Amino acid sequence: MPNTPSHTMELPRLIVVGEKNIIQIGKFLKSLDSPSRASIIAGKHVQKIIQKKIKKSLANSKIHNFWHVPEGNDEKSIITIQKKVRSDRSDIIVGVGGGRSVDVAKMIAFSLHKPFVSVPTAASHDGIASPFVSVRGEKPHSIVATAPLGVFVDIDIIKKAPRRLFASGCGDLVAKITAVRDWELGRDRTGEYYGRYSANLASMSAKILVEAVEKHKVPDTRDVVEALISAGVASCIAGSSRPCSGSEHLFSHALDKIAPNVGLHGEKCGIGAILMAKLQGQDWKKIVATLKNVNAPTTAKQIGLKKEHLAQALVIAQSLRPQRYTILKEVVMTEKKALDLARVTGVI
Numbered sequence: 261m262p263n264t265p266s267h268t269m270e271l272p273r274l275i276v277v278g279e280k281n282i283i284q285i286g287k288f289l290k291s292l293d294s295p296s297r298a299s300i301i302a303g304k305h306v307q308k309i310i311q312k313k314i315k316k317s318l319a320n321s322k323i324h325n326f327w328h329v330p331e332g333n334d335e336k337s338i339i340t341i342q343k344k345v346r347s348d349r350s351d352i353i354v355g356v357g358g359g360r361s362v363d364v365a366k367m368i369a370f371s372l373h374k375p376f377v378s379v380p381t382a383a384s385h386d387g388i389a390s391p392f393v394s395v396r397g398e399k400p401h402s403i404v405a406t407a408p409l410g411v412f413v414d415i416d417i418i419k420k421a422p423r424r425l426f427a428s429g430c431g432d433l434v435a436k437i438t439a440v441r442d443w444e445l446g447r448d449r450t451g452e453y454y455g456r457y458s459a460n461l462a463s464m465s466a467k468i469l470v471e472a473v474e475k476h477k478v479p480d481t482r483d484v485v486e487a488l489i490s491a492g493v494a495s496c497i498a499g500s501s502r503p504c505s506g507s508e509h510l511f512s513h514a515l516d517k518i519a520p521n522v523g524l525h526g527e528k529c530g531i532g533a534i535l536m537a538k539l540q541g542q543d544w545k546k547i548v549a550t551l552k553n554v555n556a557p558t559t560a561k562q563i564g565l566k567k568e569h570l571a572q573a574l575v576i577a578q579s580l581r582p583q584r585y586t587i588l589k590e591v592v593m594t595e596k597k598a599l600d601l602a603r604v605t606g607v608i
């Protein structure tokens with residue numbers, strides 16, 4: 261029944277956003293569930309940066325720790341790593357890194373019925389506090405997993421991450437402008453349940469970026485991190501990624517299929533937001549200015565995307581999630597129309 265409200269999911273119990281505080285992570289975990297054994301999912305780059313400090317903190321807190329590198333976040337790689345984590349016999353799973361490590365840890369924690377803690381080391385995506393795992397493949401979709409029991413952020417680490425990751429997170433944030441508009445369209449056209457609070461929370465997370473442009477300022481790292489966390493909480497409250505993921509995400513998921521490994525998730529969502537804002541009749545130039553203000557890509561060329569792949573992605577995007585109403589249901593998208601849209605918005 262379209263009017264049935266989604267179910268709200270659990271929310272993180274403790275969110276700490278500090279600076280040069282990574283050495284406190286052992287104490288943080290102890291305060292959550294006083295674990296004795298922690299499995300940590302972290303990639304090679306991130307381990308190089310903070311493994312020593314985290315190990316020291318966990319040793320001081322008497323937490324045995326086991327480290328695993330996520331090869332990918334497709335189902336096969338998750339199952340492989342899950343078998344290793346199971347043999348750790350740990351009582352908490354920690355994801356340390358960007359979206360891939362956090363997603364893999366979240367999925368494994370959910371499958372093993374263990375608490376999960378999110379430790380983002382880049383402000384590159386809004387999966388930090390969300391209960392979902394984004395699964396790529398034939399029909400990209402969000403799997404309902406588990407919201408983190410805790411979120412632990414060291415802003416100093418985030419600030420030192422490659423700036424491209426910060427810009428990508430801003431792309432994922434401006435995507436809320438078009439995602440919320442698509443949700444409004446779903447409500448108005450089909451009577452779909454619309455959660456005003458979670459929609460406003462998601463819109464607010466994008467607003468800090470738009471306001472920064474108006475004040476001729478670059479948004480503060482902490483503000484962007486907190487906005488990404490807030491967007492993840494919005495999806496917990498909505499019980500789905502609906503407030504955070506609309507036609508712009510469908511464009512990004514289509515590119516994951518057509519041109520895998522071209523561009524970061526947030527970069528594709530930011531470019532998708534420019535295109536979809538134009539279709540929605542929103543101020544797409546404001547989105548371009550917002551992205552340029554943080555040096556996020558606003559053209560296909562900047563992420564190495566071929567225009568034919570862009571056109572194909574726009575044509576198939578809605579078919580990837582037919583049940584989610586977006587502006588793409590209101591246009592008959594052809595490759596020619598896609599290229600015209602990309603041209604008029606300066607994306608190609």
Ligand SMILES: NC(=O)C1=CN([C@@H]2O[C@H](COP(=O)(O)OP(=O)(O)OC[C@H]3O[C@@H](n4cnc5c(N)ncnc54)[C@H](OP(=O)(O)O)[C@@H]3O)[C@@H](O)[C@H]2O)C=CC1
Nearest residue numbers: 303304305306358359360381382384385387392393394421
């Ligand atoms: N579940 C959800 O709600 C959401 C999930 N996602 C998912 O997140 C993924 C995108 O995440 P994204 O972060 O863009 O990309 P990835 O996690 O795929 O890659 C990020 C890269 O940056 C590196 N990195 C992270 N932090 C640092 C740092 N501090 N210093 C140096 N390098 C660093 C990582 O290193 P290393 O290799 O060591 O990890 C990795 O190589 C996608 O799979 C997407 O589906 C995106 C949005 C929402």
Ligand SMILES: O=C(CO)COP(=O)(O)O
Nearest residue numbers: 394401402501504505509
């Ligand atoms: O990336 C996301 C929100 O920013 C997750 O959305 P999806 O449900 O489209 O995977």
Ligand SMILES: [Zn+2]
Nearest residue numbers: 386432525529
């Ligand atoms: Zn996203």
